[in-house]
Amino acid sequence: MPAGSSQAPALAGTWCRLHPLSPVARIGITLGAVLVGGVSWVAGDQSSSGRTAQTVVIAAAAVLGVTAAVVSWLVTRWRVVGDELQIDTGLVYRQSLRFPLRRVQAVDVVAPLTARVLGLAEVRIVSAGTGHHQHGRLAYLSNQDAALVRAQLLALAHGLSPETPEPPALPLFRVDNGRLITASLLRGLWLIPLLLLAVAAAVAAINPGAPAGGAHPDTTDTVASLISAAVTAVLAIGLEAARAVNGDFDFTVGEAPDGLRLHRGLLQKRHETVPYGRIQAVRLLQPLLWRPFGWARVELDVARQPEARRQGEARQLAHLLAPVATLEQARWLIGRLAPGVPAPLTRSGAPPRRAILRAPLAYHYLSIWHDGRWLVTQTGRLRPALVIVPLEKAQSIRLESGPLLRALRLANVRIDTAGRRWVAEALCRDEGEATLLVEQLGGLARQARRLSW
Amino acid sequence: MEYRRPSPRMWIARQAVLGTSSLILLAVLGLGGALLAGGTGAVIGIGVVVAFAISSWFVERGRYRSWGYLERDEDLVVRRGLLFHRLTVVPFGRMQFVDVTAGPVDRIFDLATVQLHTAAAATDARIPGLRSADAAGLRDRLAQLGEARASGL
Numbered sequence: 245m246p247a248g249s250s251q252a253p254a255l256a257g258t259w260c261r262l263h264p265l266s267p268v269a270r271i272g273i274t275l276g277a278v279l280v281g282g283v284s285w286v287a288g289d290q291s292s293s294g295r296t297a298q299t300v301v302i303a304a305a306a307v308l309g310v311t312a313a314v315v316s317w318l319v320t321r322w323r324v325v326g327d328e329l330q331i332d333t334g335l336v337y338r339q340s341l342r343f344p345l346r347r348v349q350a351v352d353v354v355a356p357l358t359a360r361v362l363g364l365a366e367v368r369i370v371s372a373g374t375g376h377h378q379h380g381r382l383a384y385l386s387n388q389d390a391a392l393v394r395a396q397l398l399a400l401a402h403g404l405s406p407e408t409p410e411p412p413a414l415p416l417f418r419v420d421n422g423r424l425i426t427a428s429l430l431r432g433l434w435l436i437p438l439l440l441l442a443v444a445a446a447v448a449a450i451n452p453g454a455p456a457g458g459a460h461p462d463t464t465d466t467v468a469s470l471i472s473a474a475v476t477a478v479l480a481i482g483l484e485a486a487r488a489v490n491g492d493f494d495f496t497v498g499e500a501p502d503g504l505r506l507h508r509g510l511l512q513k514r515h516e517t518v519p520y521g522r523i524q525a526v527r528l529l530q531p532l533l534w535r536p537f538g539w540a541r542v543e544l545d546v547a548r549q550p551e552a553r554r555q556g557e558a559r560q561l562a563h564l565l566a567p568v569a570t571l572e573q574a575r576w577l578i579g580r581l582a583p584g585v586p587a588p589l590t591r592s593g594a595p596p597r598r599a600i601l602r603a604p605l606a607y608h609y610l611s612i613w614h615d616g617r618w619l620v621t622q623t624g625r626l627r628p629a630l631v632i633v634p635l636e637k638a639q640s641i642r643l644e645s646g647p648l649l650r651a652l653r654l655a656n657v658r659i660d661t662a663g664r665r666w667v668a669e670a671l672c673r674d675e676g677e678a679t680l681l682v683e684q685l686g687g688l689a690r691q692a693r694r695l696s697w
Numbered sequence: 698m699e700y701r702r703p704s705p706r707m708w709i710a711r712q713a714v715l716g717t718s719s720l721i722l723l724a725v726l727g728l729g730g731a732l733l734a735g736g737t738g739a740v741i742g743i744g745v746v747v748a749f750a751i752s753s754w755f756v757e758r759g760r761y762r763s764w765g766y767l768e769r770d771e772d773l774v775v776r777r778g779l780l781f782h783r784l785t786v787v788p789f790g791r792m793q794f795v796d797v798t799a800g801p802v803d804r805i806f807d808l809a810t811v812q813l814h815t816a817a818a819a820t821d822a823r824i825p826g827l828r829s830a831d832a833a834g835l836r837d838r839l840a841q842l843g844e845a846r847a848s849g850l
Contacts, residue, residue: 647780
């Protein structure tokens with residue numbers, strides 16, 4: 245390492261503040277929006293006394309925001325001591341956070357647009373836990389420091405000396421941006437505006453209004469509101485697609501000795517590192533509209549609490565292995581992570597024939613396969629999903645059956661993982677087989693845990 | 698191996714709750730029926746409540762009988778459910794924490810519920826209707842076993 249890029253002192257155990265430009269990066273966009281919105285608000289008002297009052301309100305809001313950001317920066321300090329990351333923060337409510345690095349589940353480096361312009365990035369430490377503020381966030385550090393911190397945290401998380409340089413990553417897979425855009429636009433939601441337009445057309449056809457100065461103002465109104473609803477729906481879907489493209493643009497997967505490296509983002513860049521041993525489950529999804537193209541989506545799950553309260557955040561936190569890939573690529577990627585796993589499954593693990601009565605559509609997709617290390621289940625009707633769970637990560641095993649299933653002598657087996665988002669489901673198995681499966685999987689999981697220790 | 702069952706007190710507690718709520722319902726519906734439609738109304742109201750109480754009694758009894766748990770060498774098995782059978786197997790090594798709760802009714806009857814938590818939110822290993830002392834004992838045993846067999850995430 246050249247002398248110029250020596251370690252940040254915080255990594256050597258000295259209390260340090262975050263980067264001095266952090267407040268700017270944090271409130272930059274909001275402040276800009278407030279000022280722009282405020283100017284147009286003031287300009288719109290005619291009376292001069294009104295203008296003065298509005299200017300005061302806006303200025304006060306801006307000053308308050310800036311002060312809060314600066315104070316928050318002033319009172320936040322962090323350092324790494326031994327194998328523990330320590331963050332002290334808060335003016336009124338002091339908060340002292342300690343993250344044992346051996347328990348780190350993943351380390352993300354995130355750079356939103358404002359931060360990127362300033363050459364800053366946020367380091368996010370993901371740990372498993374049940375509290376609300378379990379994520380250690382260092383917002384923001386200079387790009388260089390962020391990379392150093394990440395390398396050191398990961399080295400510590402693997403029990404290596406902190407000076408271990410970050411091992412180079414082997415590029416594994418890259419998503420074609422054109423395909424990403426096409427795939428993001430292929431959504432079943434398009435049915436909504438189409439239906440609305442169809443209804444509008446039907447209304448207009450059944451009840452044709454007079455050419456001009458309408459004799460049937462009701463019809464015209466209904467058609468107009470239906471069309472505007474359709475336009476709104478189109479805009480919403482387009483926005484959603486744009487967000488997906490923005491989040492997953494230039495998606496690349498790299499393979500490094502210490503974990504998978506995931507890079508993505510157009511405006512906001514994200515660099516995620518998921519240590520291999522922390523992967524709780526892998527899922528392969530095939531949305532209905534993607535199937536003609538033979539495309540699939542591969543997702544990863546690590547142990548973390550659900551962030552369902554904020555949908556956007558939850559999506560951001562979900563690790564993707566590939567937002568869109570051909571089935572062949574997906575299979576290859578999964579084979580890389582889980583050697584020996586056949587994907588998709590052969591029909592050897594199919595449920596008994598009579599299960600077709602319970603699940604007529606899904607029947608042809610239901611299957612289960614396992615060896616000593618991996619458990620693979622497939623479910624789904626319109627959206628076939630393949631869930632792969634390392635047996636050593638199984639948290640609990642459930643056997644369930646309702647009245648209908650019992651009448652058919654069938655039962656469902658579910659395997660829970662710490663990822664909290666997916667459950668490996670073996671649906672509609674024969675009752676005897678299911679009972680055996682629960683025992684067998686329990687034993688295999690136990691062995692797998694012993695081996696991994 | 699035999700499944701261990703919740704304490705018979707749980708059945709008494711459930712019946713007490715059912716009886717109390719039925720009596721309240723009986724008073725409300727009987728009086729309401731009498732006010733609205735005289736004698737026939739009262740009879741219909743009472744009939745409805747009695748039918749409800751009897752069917753609930755059978756359902757509750759089935760539910761109570763379906764509960765069972767088994768401590769094995771390496772894991773805990775909990776089964777429950779009358780209409781929808783459920784069987785949950787939790788390896789001791791996967792236990793994150795155990796909690797014991799007792800609601801107001803439970804406390805009157807000296808009962809408690811032991812719940813096991815793993816890192817998966819979907820795990821629903823709950824054993825209701827244990828005597829407080831048994832619940833505390835089970836909790837301590839589980840906590841010990843969990844510690845001995847603990848494995849990382």
